[in-house]
Amino acid sequence: MVLNSDTQEDAKSGVEKFQVKILGDSSAQITEDVLSSSNVGITDSKLSGSASSASLTNGHAAPMYSAGIRNGNETWFEVGRSKTYTPTADDIGHVLKFEYSVVDAVTKSPVGQASTLQTNRVIPAPSPIPRRIIRVDGMGHLDLDRRMTSSGTFTALSYNVLSETCASNDLYSYCPPWALSWPYRRQNLLREIVDYAADIICLQEVQNDHYEEFFAPELDKHGYHSLFKRKTTEVSSGTTIDGCATFFRRDKFSHVKKYEVEFNKAAQSLTEAMIPTAQKKAALNRLVKDNVALIVVLETKVNNQLVDNLGKRQLLCVANTHVHVQQDLKDVKLWQVHTLLKGLEKIATSADTPMLVCGDFNSVPGSAPHALLAMGKVDPSHPDLTVDPLNILRPHSKLVHQLPLVSAYSSFARTAGLAFEQHKRRLDGGTNEPLFTSVTGDFVGTLDYIFYTADSLVVESLLELLDEESLRKDTALPSPGWSSDHIALLAEFRCCKNKSKSRH
Structure with missing residues (x-):
């Protein structure tokens, strides 16, 4: 308190x-x-x-x-x-x-x-049962022509921490006011994040004041360097703005380069180039939604095991984003994801760099944004494509990318043995994604993902998923035990040598 x-x-x-x-x-x-x-x-x-x-x-x-x-x-x-x-x-x-x-x-x-x-x-702080790290069969989905070149691993965490401006008593009336208050939640979130001890942390919905006054200084005490990209317009009230914050361990990585993606600027460029003059105002009103992405290129420290056996400079690119939330703006969501992926493709062509794409994509498994991320393309008959009043998604043939992205949590579906059956039951059988990463009073579903380039990284371990029944004891999220309306995702990766640049 x-x-x-x-x-x-x-x-x-x-x-x-x-x-x-x-x-x-x-x-x-x-x-x-x-x-x-x-x-x-x-x-x-x-x-x-x-x-x-x-x-x-x-x-x-x-x-x-x-x-x-x-x-x-x-x-x-x-x-x-x-x-x-x-x-x-x-x-x-x-x-x-x-x-x-x-x-x-x-x-x-x-x-x-x-x-x-x-x-x-004063009452004791609730202490939910810690989530376990589950080791998965990392070699199960590697092609035979690939070989491991490094004995080092690293962990990455993605977590939407629910900003104070969004945590209203009306929206989360089932959560006790004291447990919904920011002074309580920030301590509980910090405890949880620190306990995971991830090497890389991608947080979404971090208010700029909370980043400067709390997250950055507190995680600095635990050995993290941090970067922050706030949204491009005001949200909720006053000058309080949230954004994406990326943290990494100073003893494991050094910062090489940062790219900031402002979807507002991309929307203005798109409108100027493609939209007729009479429709420009309406187009900007629809497309300008203040979301951002933060892309950070890291280099492993020389004395760290992640450095290539041949002494080659080992880089890692980490993208952290928060896609627009409105469910009816399916075209905007897909356009934002496509814009981010095309930017990452440009980075990939300039350097042979493993990539992580983390964040709250506000898109459920099977949606067009998820299909683009996971499959590299969107079927022209996908129902989401019917929502495109500005024709920004045409021709549909352009909705592709060449990054060999795979969802980290789909690794649970590729594991064998009775020990993994419990974890498989927490996956959607059709998409191999978690059944949920967010549970509120009126929504249960998956919105958050950690994608990785499967030609250069392999999943070693995953943070176990939660079961809905245990969360429902407190009605939904957030709760006294879990201080966000999302759950954290964490994966452990190993770098591997790539001999093929094709998808999957």
């Missing part, structure tokens, strides 16, 4: 005091009725009443439970003096009070009386 105080007076600053309230003998434990109460936590959406193990600091915290201050039947202990405070295990069962005063910047004297905010009793 984090308690925040913001003052709006430019010439004044606040002095804060954190205190913990002990409610007699009974406060040392949390009773069942407190845990099951619907109003557990604080009513203010900025405050959360749950302890967490995330690596957030409590500033210049005072010694825990030093001399207490009695107030009638209550005893208060000061536990910190900063604008943020993360409850600890010692706080469970107790109440936290945030006390702050406005101080005149010139005289340093308090202005008016101190103000306070008070939480309900």
Whole structure:
């Protein structure tokens, strides 16, 4: 939990005091009725009443439970003096009070009386069963003319973390307000992400302020360098904008080059070149949707095992994107994916580089964008192609690419043995994709993918998928245990030598 105080007076600053309230003998434990109460936590959406193990600091915290201050039947202990405070295990069962005063910047004297905010009793942070890493038969889908050239592997994570601006109580009414609050969710998300210990992390729906103030500095502590590409127009309110953030371990990779894909600019160029003057305004209104992609070229460190046995420079290209969400704009989704893939093709022709294409594509398995990614083309009779009022998808023969992309999670379908049957049951039999990567009150389906170039990479392991029944115990996502409406995907890859550049 984090308690925040913001003052709006430019010439004044606040002095804060954190205190913990002990409610007699009974406060040392949390009773069942407190845990099951619907109003557990604080009513203010900025405050959360749950302890967490995330690596957030409590500033210049005072010694825990030093001399207490009695107030009638209550005893208060000061536990910190900063604008943020993360409850600890010692706080469970107790109440936290945030006390702050406005101080005149010139005289340093308090202005008016101190103000306070008070939480309900702190409860333990929910801890869902950790997801396991499942080893798959990495050689099962390799051609005989290919051989392994490196003993090193790396892991890549893709995760839509659900921005604060999108996490409304109306949309996710089934999630307790304290569990939906950003101060709680950010700690839970950080704990989950850090526990995966991925070498490369692709996050979507990261607000620019959250990237700068939280994700970048916190993951920096764990050895990650980061890059961020925010969307090109405002979303939701004010100047809060979300985007795509890519992190990689400094001890394993170095940054070589970055490409930023702004679909707005591509839409403007397309409209100028193809759309009649009378239709340009309508075309821009339909195509300009602020989505972006961040493409990062990395180089493995010289002392890392991923370097080619012959000493050749080993590069890796990682694309991270968030495709437009509106389901009725099927043409826009497909056009965005096609635009990204054509850009990646240009990069591929300039260097023989393994590629990952990660993100929230807002497209279900079997849709036209998914077909283009997974099959390299879209059948001209595909029903999605009937939605094309601007004729931007014609001729349909142009909807192709030559990248040998394969969905990482389809590797589960190619494994043999009883041990994998449970994981296969969590796949769609027709597409070999997960049954879902997002579960909300009105949607269950797969929107997120990790694609890789199968001529240069092979899947070694996958993060296990979740079963819907376990998630439904909390109605849907997000929940106290899982702090996004999406689940994380993670795959372990091994570099391999390619003798063929053809698809699949």
